Amino acid sequence: MTERIVLAYSGGLDTSVAIGWIAEATGAEVIAVAVDVGQGGESLETIRQRALGCGAVEAYVADASDEFANDYCMPTLKANGLYMGHYPLVSAISRPVIVKHLVKAAREFGATTVAHGCTGKGNDQVRFEVGIQTLGPDLKCIAPVRDLALTRDKAIAYAEEKGLPIETTKKNPYSIDQNVWGRAVETGYLEDIWNGPTKDIYDYTATPEFPPAPDEVIISFEAGIPVALDGVKVTPLQAIQELNRRAGAQGVGRIDVVEDRLVGIKSREIYEAPGAMALITAHKHLEDITVEREQARFKATVGQRWSELVYDGQWFSPLKRSLDAFIDETQKYVTGDIRMTLHGGQAVVSGRRSGTSLYDFDLATYDTGDTFDQSMAKGFIELWGMSAKVASGRDIRVAGQ
């Protein structure tokens, strides 16, 4: 029986050429799998037909947009997942869901190998292959761009020679990856890290310098998950989509960073994640009133480690799973409403309310009604400073000898 290879197919030039390229190099049949993670753009049926036109023996489209929002974006929100404090893990969280569907398709179509279009310099090759090793340990991986010398020039020449139904003249100098959680743009002019991003780079956000009138939104959460916007019930996917639209119109969520890749390279990336950044900001503010201080401090450390694991391709790892369990436990009381104003590139919280809040007005107030016994503070401070005071006494004594 002819060997079969499942290819992660985006519909773009590289993966379209990869279909025939892999088939010629390996003698295998290629099955193209496109996964909908809310990336928008062309219809998936168009993409499916193109895969067939490029020589795939089967082409399969998986609608994973709700699954991606529920099982990948929501855990990221609960973790306040920001790699290096900036990047909301847009591409990093989409790879594991794509892997899940690739492995599923490999089983369905009897494939022995999974292929992806990543280069040998990035994080995504690691995320794909570590994920495949974990979910389908018997499956092999190949990356035509990395392993079968499929360069861009060769891809264009091949597509033209074979008359593939794919545009080869469109000149986009950037490498773009997008889904409902956000959009990532790199390479070309942006590789000079002093060059400011030009307007044409952005697609999810309008220029924040000329915003429309401020937009106030109330985001309601239940156990850390957004459940309503302005009182209207929404699914996680709808919450992200709607805030992409509203926060995007105000230019919220533009991020320009140089990040540390897993492979040891520092690289510059421009992100836009209006919905994700509005949600993370609101969620964090709700945690500020509903999560106990020590738990909150520890959770920030856990969230950072969680983000590093996810960035580094360890989505399916035991440690990531254990941290998920901790994070989930902290979300029990993260229920309530956040009011926020979206305007001029900012998402600013202006009010919060929660039935499970730890904010105690009578303790906090400086007005009459204050229930806090201030006389307790004096003794507390004595004891709190005792250890450092004893140590500094020793330092003075030793220095004087």
Ligand code: ARG
């Ligand atoms: N740097 C990001 C990451 O490693 C995004 C990678 C894909 N970016 C792109 N523009 N194609 O998660």
